[in-house]
Amino acid sequence: MRSQNRTRLNSLRRAKLGLLGLASGALLFAGIAAAQDKLGKSPRLTGPSPATENIPAPPLARPVTDDIRKMRNYPEQPPVIPHSIAGYQLSLNTNRCLECHRRQFTEASGAPMISVTHFMDRDFQILSDVAPRRYFCLQCHVPQMNTAPLVKNNFIDMTKIGKGRR
Amino acid sequence: MKRLRDFIVRIWTAIRRPAVHFSLGFLTLGGFLGGIAFWGGFNTLLELTNTEKFCIACHEMRDNVYQELTQTVHFTNRSGVRATCPDCHVPHEWTDKIARKMQASKEVWGHLFGTISTRQKFLDHRLKLAKHEWARLKANDSLECRNCHSEIAMDFSRQTPRAAAIHNRYLVRGEKTCIDCHKGIAHQLPNMTGIEPGWQAPPDLRGVRPDRQSRLDPHPSVPANLVNGPARR
Numbered sequence: 001m002r003s004q005n006r007t008r009l010n011s012l013r014r015a016k017l018g019l020l021g022l023a024s025g026a027l028l029f030a031g032i033a034a035a036q037d038k039l040g041k042s043p044r045l046t047g048p049s050p051a052t053e054n055i056p057a058p059p060l061a062r063p064v065t066d067d068i069r070k071m072r073n074y075p076e077q078p079p080v081i082p083h084s085i086a087g088y089q090l091s092l093n094t095n096r097c098l099e100c101h102r103r104q105f106t107e108a109s110g111a112p113m114i115s116v117t118h119f120m121d122r123d124f125q126i127l128s129d130v131a132p133r134r135y136f137c138l139q140c141h142v143p144q145m146n147t148a149p150l151v152k153n154n155f156i157d158m159t160k161i162g163k164g165r166r
Numbered sequence: 167m168k169r170l171r172d173f174i175v176r177i178w179t180a181i182r183r184p185a186v187h188f189s190l191g192f193l194t195l196g197g198f199l200g201g202i203a204f205w206g207g208f209n210t211l212l213e214l215t216n217t218e219k220f221c222i223a224c225h226e227m228r229d230n231v232y233q234e235l236t237q238t239v240h241f242t243n244r245s246g247v248r249a250t251c252p253d254c255h256v257p258h259e260w261t262d263k264i265a266r267k268m269q270a271s272k273e274v275w276g277h278l279f280g281t282i283s284t285r286q287k288f289l290d291h292r293l294k295l296a297k298h299e300w301a302r303l304k305a306n307d308s309l310e311c312r313n314c315h316s317e318i319a320m321d322f323s324r325q326t327p328r329a330a331a332i333h334n335r336y337l338v339r340g341e342k343t344c345i346d347c348h349k350g351i352a353h354q355l356p357n358m359t360g361i362e363p364g365w366q367a368p369p370d371l372r373g374v375r376p377d378r379q380s381r382l383d384p385h386p387s388v389p390a391n392l393v394n395g396p397a398r399r
Contacts, residue, residue, distance in 0.1 A: 067326065067327055087351070091354070092357075093354070093355050093358060094350065095358075099363040105363055108366050108367055109365060
């Protein structure tokens with residue numbers, strides 16, 4: 001039935017459609033041009049510009065290794081890692097992080113235990129060990145480097161919001 | 167049986183009889199030079215088997231463990247010191263080296279019969295092979311590590327406080343050895359399920375204050391009820 005309808009389109013309707021298409025095409029083009037203009041002004045976060053250029057990689061920044069716990073910027077923030085993790089193996093076979101941070105080992109290692117939420121699977125059932133969905137620590141917890149931020153950060157601690165301090 | 171005995175007796179009498187045609191000078195000097203040639207040749211060949219090039223001549227080593235080594239700090243690092251296979255896997259002392267080389271004849275067997283000839287076979291054997299190395303290094307107090315790293319030469323003030331504290335507590339007191347904690351520093355680890363980290367106290371000492379966890383035997387004059395004192399209760 002649909003094909004029958006299509007063949008019955010009269011010439012007037014076709015012309016109308018064509019005009020509409022042209023107009024929308026022009027609008028789209030203008031929109032893309034404007035967006036590109038904006039994109040060009042925002043800073044590139046990674047890689048050379050233009051992207052096909054080869055530039056030497058900057059030297060690796062030094063990791064923060066002072067072992068002092070960093071305050072979290074908001075309660076749900078995954079704590080950051082205040083030590084180097086260079087060469088740590090984190091695979092299906094072994095998890096170097098848990099060799100210290102697993103509940104059973106914290107007494108000897110002195111490391112903070114993984115959070116209680118990490119024992120919970122997605123159905124909120126408590127398991128006896130880290131839940132599989134929490135196994136790969138570096139998905140959320142990252143070591144810190146002594147380096148300048150890539151973009152300016154306007155984050156305000158929520159306790160300071162509305163107190164006239166910025 | 168009688169023929170064998172005759173043979174041995176004949177050899178023995180030949181050895182015992184003084185030489186008729188050769189001079190004493192020829193025999194002693196010849197024996198001396200021959201000994202040098204034999205010993206030199208033997209040791210040269212032995213050292214030839216003690217090179218990385220020799221180790222990775224077999225595809226089992228080249229495709230598995232060597233590739234993993236190239237990703238670690240023992241292969242490339244900021245000071246440019248590199249450890250090759252024999253640095254960690256063969257003792258440097260001659261007697262220990264010969265003992266290890268005799269053990270290694272098992273590896274020739276493994277190569278000939280393809281024990282780890284494929285990647286999957288290697289992965290299947292990985293835990294067993296790793297346990298052999300851990301046991302060997304545990305038994306010789308991490309001798310091969312200590313060929314380069316010694317606690318005497320360690321500047322604890324330049325280690326991170328955490329590392330310095332752990333080394334002070336376990337390494338200096340001789341309670342643990344390098345391999346207890348530093349497993350998998352040059353290769354990928356096998357499935358470590360059930361293998362506890364090195365700093366985990368042995369089961370009978372868990373819950374005991376860390377400074378009383380020493381496994382060293384107390385002096386015989388210390389009364390038994392004072393050993394490990396009140397904290398043990």
